[in-house]
Amino acid sequence: MKKHSGVKDSDTLKFGQLVREKKQKGEKIISLGLGEPNFNTPSPVIESTYEALRAGWTRYSDPLGLEELRDLIRNKLKAENNIETSKENIAVTPGAKNALFLTLMALLEPFDEVITISPCYVSYVPQIKLAEPNAVIKNVDLTKNDFSINWTQLEEKICEKTKAILLNFPHNPTGKMISIKELQRLIDIIGKENCYIISDEIYEKLNFSGFLHNSIGSFTNIKDRVITINGFSKAFAMTGWRIGYLVANSDIIKIVSKLQQHINTNTCTFVQKGACTTFLMDLNFLNTFNDQLKKNASFMLKVFGSNEKIHLTPPQGGLFSFLNISKTGMTSSEFRGELLIKKGVVVTPGIAFGKNWDDHVRITLGVDENEFQEGIRLIDEFTKEISGV
Numbered sequence: 001m002k003k004h005s006g007v008k009d010s011d012t013l014k015f016g017q018l019v020r021e022k023k024q025k026g027e028k029i030i031s032l033g034l035g036e037p038n039f040n041t042p043s044p045v046i047e048s049t050y051e052a053l054r055a056g057w058t059r060y061s062d063p064l065g066l067e068e069l070r071d072l073i074r075n076k077l078k079a080e081n082n083i084e085t086s087k088e089n090i091a092v093t094p095g096a097k098n099a100l101f102l103t104l105m106a107l108l109e110p111f112d113e114v115i116t117i118s119p120c121y122v123s124y125v126p127q128i129k130l131a132e133p134n135a136v137i138k139n140v141d142l143t144k145n146d147f148s149i150n151w152t153q154l155e156e157k158i159c160e161k162t163k164a165i166l167l168n169f170p171h172n173p174t175g176k177m178i179s180i181k182e183l184q185r186l187i188d189i190i191g192k193e194n195c196y197i198i199s200d201e202i203y204e205k206l207n208f209s210g211f212l213h214n215s216i217g218s219f220t221n222i223k224d225r226v227i228t229i230n231g232f233s234k235a236f237a238m239t240g241w242r243i244g245y246l247v248a249n250s251d252i253i254k255i256v257s258k259l260q261q262h263i264n265t266n267t268c269t270f271v272q273k274g275a276c277t278t279f280l281m282d283l284n285f286l287n288t289f290n291d292q293l294k295k296n297a298s299f300m301l302k303v304f305g306s307n308e309k310i311h312l313t314p315p316q317g318g319l320f321s322f323l324n325i326s327k328t329g330m331t332s333s334e335f336r337g338e339l340l341i342k343k344g345v346v347v348t349p350g351i352a353f354g355k356n357w358d359d360h361v362r363i364t365l366g367v368d369e370n371e372f373q374e375g376i377r378l379i380d381e382f383t384k385e386i387s388g389v
């Protein structure tokens with residue numbers, strides 16, 4: 001039981017269940033809470049998966065993944081991320097989440113320190129605790145005015161015991177992206193320490209502000225200490241398929257391979273075949289989706305811009321925006337509960353992403369335009385109706 005202590009159920013998943021139950025009862029709910037795109041997996045991926053099944057791709061694969069897929073990933077990393085690697089350094093895993101967990105299991109030893117950027121994806125802290133119950137977690141905050149990294153805090157917290165820093169840009173939950181200059185600054189700060197950077201880039205293709213996505217694995221001087229994590233869930237609406245990957249140096253990959261053999265054996269073989277198609281197909285649907293995200297973000301900025309009770313820092317990429325509700329005088333859980341009861345709208349409380357973020361709520365941008373606009377108008381109404389601080 002030791003490994004479970006202090007690890008809670010995923011709040012976002014639990015709330016998703018509550019919403020599904022309300023919908024089943026016929027209540028109108030506008031969900032701006034969940035973390036998946038609102039389009040279906042592209043049909044070429046579905047078709048090639050059917051074909052793979054018919055052709056007998058139903059057996060075990062290499063624990064690290066099909067060579068064909070790892071070749072395609074290697075080419076993608078070079079062309080899109082400027083990351084030079086080989087297929088031997090890539091492990092295909094059941095989801096980016098699993099890639100992250102295998103990485104943490106491979107790296108962490110008792111009393112290692114891990115730096116997370118707060119707010120952060122709800123599974124980071126539980127995964128660190130599960131991978132190594134005696135790991136020490138240190139938070140570095142994003143600043144409340146524009147969600148950039150608090151560099152002073154980072155310099156204070158990084159030390160010789162720091163084993164890894166967990167990065168995630170485009171960022172869940174704020175929608176912040178990171179510039180080359182900021183990555184360089186990070187590299188300069190960690191330069192003296194021998195720590196790893198785990199860079200979760202699952203939202204890289206959801207980018208609607210013109211801000212370029214930058215991968216820290218492309219910096220050759222630090223490349224061997226970077227583990228890049230990515231997957232298919234968000235860009236290709238494949239959240240239920242469970243496939244992702246990681247790129248790491250040969251020593252780490254050797255450990256990941258061992259863990260994979262004994263935990264997952266391999267990622268579902270015909271799903272791997274389907275994922276190959278994502279590298280070969282027309283990606284125009286992504287422009288459509290990014291246009292939708294951009295439209296929703298602009299609408300929200302316009303509506304909330306004239307509301308004194310709330311403040312929104314413009315999101316740059318990813319699937320989310322993070323709304324400052326401090327002037328409502330409510331905690332983020334109170335806000336979520338009242339909003340659901342009074343207006344039938346679901347958002348995710350900021351407290352789920354870090355203890356200092358109880359004055360924010362997360363709003364998903366990947367929602368049908370009409371539904372999104374109705375939800376935003378209702379949030380606007382709701383906040384104007386409360387008396388606040």
Ligand code: PLP
Binds near residue numbers: 094095233
């Ligand atoms: N990383 C981040 C930052 C996420 O927000 C999510 C899902 O919400 C994941 C990883 C999980 O991705 P996957 O579905 O590929 O496991």
